Amino acid sequence: MEHLLLSRAAAIAALTAAFGNRVVTSQAVRDQHGNTLTWVPNQPPDAVVFPQTTQDVQQIVGICAQHKMPMIPFGTGTSLEGHINAPFGGVSIDFRDMNRVLAVHAEDLDCVIEPGITRKALNEHLRDQGLFFPIDPGADASLGGMAATRASGTNAVRYGTMKDNVLAMKVVLANGEVMTTSRRAKKSASGYDLTRLIVGSEGTLGIITELTLKLSGIPEAIASGVCPFPSVDAACKATIQTIQSGIPVARIELLDALQIRASNAYSKLTLPEVPTLFVEFHGTEASVAEQSQRFGDIVTELGGGPFDWATKPEDRSRLWQARHDGYWAGRHLRPGASAFATDVCVPISRLAECVNATQREVAELNLVAPILGHVGDGNFHLTLLVDMADADEVKRAKILMERLVELALAMDGTCTGEHGVGQGKMKYLLAEHGAPALAAMAAIKRALDPQNLMNPGKIVAL
Amino acid sequence: MEHLLLSRAAAIAALTAAFGNRVVTSQAVRDQHGNTLTWVPNQPPDAVVFPQTTQDVQQIVGICAQHKMPMIPFGTGTSLEGHINAPFGGVSIDFRDMNRVLAVHAEDLDCVIEPGITRKALNEHLRDQGLFFPIDPGADASLGGMAATRASGTNAVRYGTMKDNVLAMKVVLANGEVMTTSRRAKKSASGYDLTRLIVGSEGTLGIITELTLKLSGIPEAIASGVCPFPSVDAACKATIQTIQSGIPVARIELLDALQIRASNAYSKLTLPEVPTLFVEFHGTEASVAEQSQRFGDIVTELGGGPFDWATKPEDRSRLWQARHDGYWAGRHLRPGASAFATDVCVPISRLAECVNATQREVAELNLVAPILGHVGDGNFHLTLLVDMADADEVKRAKILMERLVELALAMDGTCTGEHGVGQGKMKYLLAEHGAPALAAMAAIKRALDPQNLMNPGKIVAL
Numbered sequence: 001m002e003h004l005l006l007s008r009a010a011a012i013a014a015l016t017a018a019f020g021n022r023v024v025t026s027q028a029v030r031d032q033h034g035n036t037l038t039w040v041p042n043q044p045p046d047a048v049v050f051p052q053t054t055q056d057v058q059q060i061v062g063i064c065a066q067h068k069m070p071m072i073p074f075g076t077g078t079s080l081e082g083h084i085n086a087p088f089g090g091v092s093i094d095f096r097d098m099n100r101v102l103a104v105h106a107e108d109l110d111c112v113i114e115p116g117i118t119r120k121a122l123n124e125h126l127r128d129q130g131l132f133f134p135i136d137p138g139a140d141a142s143l144g145g146m147a148a149t150r151a152s153g154t155n156a157v158r159y160g161t162m163k164d165n166v167l168a169m170k171v172v173l174a175n176g177e178v179m180t181t182s183r184r185a186k187k188s189a190s191g192y193d194l195t196r197l198i199v200g201s202e203g204t205l206g207i208i209t210e211l212t213l214k215l216s217g218i219p220e221a222i223a224s225g226v227c228p229f230p231s232v233d234a235a236c237k238a239t240i241q242t243i244q245s246g247i248p249v250a251r252i253e254l255l256d257a258l259q260i261r262a263s264n265a266y267s268k269l270t271l272p273e274v275p276t277l278f279v280e281f282h283g284t285e286a287s288v289a290e291q292s293q294r295f296g297d298i299v300t301e302l303g304g305g306p307f308d309w310a311t312k313p314e315d316r317s318r319l320w321q322a323r324h325d326g327y328w329a330g331r332h333l334r335p336g337a338s339a340f341a342t343d344v345c346v347p348i349s350r351l352a353e354c355v356n357a358t359q360r361e362v363a364e365l366n367l368v369a370p371i372l373g374h375v376g377d378g379n380f381h382l383t384l385l386v387d388m389a390d391a392d393e394v395k396r397a398k399i400l401m402e403r404l405v406e407l408a409l410a411m412d413g414t415c416t417g418e419h420g421v422g423q424g425k426m427k428y429l430l431a432e433h434g435a436p437a438l439a440a441m442a443a444i445k446r447a448l449d450p451q452n453l454m455n456p457g458k459i460v461a462l
Numbered sequence: 463m464e465h466l467l468l469s470r471a472a473a474i475a476a477l478t479a480a481f482g483n484r485v486v487t488s489q490a491v492r493d494q495h496g497n498t499l500t501w502v503p504n505q506p507p508d509a510v511v512f513p514q515t516t517q518d519v520q521q522i523v524g525i526c527a528q529h530k531m532p533m534i535p536f537g538t539g540t541s542l543e544g545h546i547n548a549p550f551g552g553v554s555i556d557f558r559d560m561n562r563v564l565a566v567h568a569e570d571l572d573c574v575i576e577p578g579i580t581r582k583a584l585n586e587h588l589r590d591q592g593l594f595f596p597i598d599p600g601a602d603a604s605l606g607g608m609a610a611t612r613a614s615g616t617n618a619v620r621y622g623t624m625k626d627n628v629l630a631m632k633v634v635l636a637n638g639e640v641m642t643t644s645r646r647a648k649k650s651a652s653g654y655d656l657t658r659l660i661v662g663s664e665g666t667l668g669i670i671t672e673l674t675l676k677l678s679g680i681p682e683a684i685a686s687g688v689c690p691f692p693s694v695d696a697a698c699k700a701t702i703q704t705i706q707s708g709i710p711v712a713r714i715e716l717l718d719a720l721q722i723r724a725s726n727a728y729s730k731l732t733l734p735e736v737p738t739l740f741v742e743f744h745g746t747e748a749s750v751a752e753q754s755q756r757f758g759d760i761v762t763e764l765g766g767g768p769f770d771w772a773t774k775p776e777d778r779s780r781l782w783q784a785r786h787d788g789y790w791a792g793r794h795l796r797p798g799a800s801a802f803a804t805d806v807c808v809p810i811s812r813l814a815e816c817v818n819a820t821q822r823e824v825a826e827l828n829l830v831a832p833i834l835g836h837v838g839d840g841n842f843h844l845t846l847l848v849d850m851a852d853a854d855e856v857k858r859a860k861i862l863m864e865r866l867v868e869l870a871l872a873m874d875g876t877c878t879g880e881h882g883v884g885q886g887k888m889k890y891l892l893a894e895h896g897a898p899a900l901a902a903m904a905a906i907k908r909a910l911d912p913q914n915l916m917n918p919g920k921i922v923a924l
């Protein structure tokens with residue numbers, strides 16, 4: 001143990017010799033680089049380093065490998081399952097200073113960026129060219145972090161997740177070499193899909209230092225609206241029928257009655273407190289009109305409505321900002337409580353059943369947990385609000401989390417649609433994937449990171 | 463060497479004891495299970511076995527592992543780069559008898575199938591439910607083979623490739639265990655993306671015994687047409703502008719003048735012998751009309767046209783059958799010649815430049831090679847027709863292949879957009895991916911197949 005501590009001190013000394021004041025060891029900065037957003041305990045790293053180039057990252061990896069120092073890549077720290085914690089100590093590699101747009105290839109609908117740029121900053125940069133990057137998790141996360149966690153968001157039903165929108169990456173491997181995962185061509189059948197292997201690997205297989213992203217054209221026309229439903233069932237049925245009938249809906253989001261109450265208060269909306277879909281259609285003027293009308297027919301048949309259309313861009317922005325602030329709105333329902341945001345995803349045919357069963361469990365366990373979801377993908381979130389001083393409530397909350405995952409897995413779903421595994425969901429992977437798949441993941445991890453220094457203690461335990 | 467042969471004989475004896483007349487060692491059947499379609503030499507396996515269940519495959523893998531016998535999964539044998547050859551001997555595992563549809567989940571737009579079913583048979587099965595599986599390589603390939611080679615085809619520009627349309631698989635690993643790569647939920651952030659790792663791995667990491675595929679609804683309206691252009695440049699520009707302007711074209715295929723001549727003769731068409739786009743639009747009646755009109759505007763501006771619309775379903779079928787028969791049409795341009803079909807893929811902005819440069823190389827080298835391509839993805843094919851008795855021509859043909867790949871790689875493209883690596887393109891992977899990526903692929907291969915028995919001699923050399 002003492003040997004390990006000495007080794008860490010030596011690693012920090014070597015990093016400081018190389019990077020000077022870009023290595024920070026103050027308690028405050030270290031604490032900010034562990035988990036801060038959920039009830040997963042904060043486990044700060046021993047130091048934080050701010051690289052400026054891929055070569056810097058290679059040098060950091062070299063020093064850390066020599067001293068057997070864990071390395072934890074850090075974007076904006078908005079992950080929810082303890083992804084950025086340092087359970088075995090180590091260095092947090094903060095990409096704050098690597099946030100440039102390196103190239104925009106408008107003709108090819110792609111761009112090359114550094115991992116530290118956030119999704120909003122990227123979209124600011126792209127707007128003048130009529131382009132945007134559609135993946136939008138609630139937080140203004142960094143693109144490197146979004147790739148590492150296979151993020152998605154409200155647009156995923158139409159535009160896919162990070163797995164569909166990362167074309168290529170530069171990745172510094174545990175041996176210090178820089179791997180290019182793919183070329184810039186739109187498709188390839190040339191060897192193993194290293195891009196998709198790195199997307200979602202949460203920093204456990206290598207450190208992303210550059211990304212080539214697929215872009216989309218800003219639609220000519222956009223229509224957003226809000227539509228109340230008599231029940232969660234009716235809202236889910238409307239969603240299923242929309243997807244089945246091939247309406248290319250761009251966003252279709254469920255907020256349950258409690259979430260609407262929370263969002264009304266936090267985002268100053270005045271919506272009826274019933275299950276509600278937020279929807280958006282993208283296309284030409286004619287196509288958006290046709291999509292809206294077809295969706296309206298489905299809604300009417302299921303007893304939903306009336307629609308409230310946000311026609312002005314500022315109304316639309318306010319609507320989606322409220323949706324993105326759903327987590328914060330949920331937290332404000334119960335000031336002082338800790339929030340545990342979680343997500344599962346099931347085949348869409350089971351969605352209503354899963355949401356209803358979840359609401360029943362929440363009620364039975366006497367808990368407070370608004371629900372919102374990217375229901376076009378069968379994906380929904382709970383923001384579980386827990387008084388951590390109440391031991392019994394904490395116990396009940398933990399039971400709910402287990403039951404939610406059990407429910408999802410029993411319906412052929414996954415323990416996380418988009419938040420990722422981190423530390424919080426490792427315990428569910430065996431039940432979800434089975435021993436052979438988990439052993440395959442561990443074998444891949446050992447093959448690419450034999451010293452287990454790349455974000456150890458996440459996804460697979462070695 | 464003698465030891466190896468004895469070991470192979472023992473493996474075949476053990477397989478025969480287990481599977482009786484489902485193990486075949488006749489020369490004719492063995493020859494059919496090596497490469498037969500291109501100039502890659504035929505390297506037949508020692509035996510062919512026909513499993514009927516996943517458990518059969520597990521038993522085959524167990525016997526082969528015990529006797530260090532290579533295993534080569536076989537679908538319909540339509541791969542073009544020697545994927546199914548047995549350079550080190552071994553057993554071909556033919557999935558002819560595992561061709562059932564196990565479930566269709568219409569509400570979830572997915573189905574569960576065995577790997578031996580072909581794409582056309584699957585679509586026959588799905589048609590009554592208004593569903594289809596969009597990926598369509600030229601051949602009526604098996605879905606297992608299509609997943610293993612990351613196949614795509616004419617619809618990929620709109621519907622993606624196999625990587626986008628396989629939700630989950632059962633895979634028998636080298637240790638005989640059955641790995642489930644994912645759940646049936648539409649998206650997941652739960653661990654490494656084993657599905658995408660297996661898609662495109664060409665049988666080198668495990669043997670696919672079941673697939674869950676994403677389905678699409680048969681569009682309400684379809685419009686197909688043929689449009690001549692004054693030059694390859696103009697046709698490529700029309701393609702780029704179509705993609706950039708967000709027209710969700712379902713198919714956009716280039717046939718160069720020589721390919722049109724070949725297809726006119728083989729498929730009894732009467733098209734002008736100039737560069738031509740075959741296009742198709744999917745959607746509602748209104749949306750298809752709007753897409754066609756917008757595309758028409760682009761075409762007119764670039765001096766293309768007039769359009770020839772195939773309005774009747776039978777005309778449309780004939781059109782696309784002609785496109786799918788492009789390879790066979792090409793072969794008929796020069797009876798007796800061997801055909802070497804190859805493909806590359808480049809960022810779409812470089813497409814015209816790459817096709818033009820390729821045509822110049824073909825002319826300079828005095829070769830015959832019609833071009834057709836899935837140009838919406840920047841992907842195109844050459845069918846190089848070579849008189850194998852003419853040593854100088856064979857030499858020039860090999861030079862052309864090298865130059866084509868060099869051209870594509872210099873434009874940030876890939877050595878294969880959809881045919882895969884097999885044996886034929888292994889030599890290009892280092893130039894395309896670089897040493898760190900290739901080493902990572904080899905490390906993954908060793909981790910999952912330490913004895914190197916899973917289709918050895920393909921993708922990565924160990």
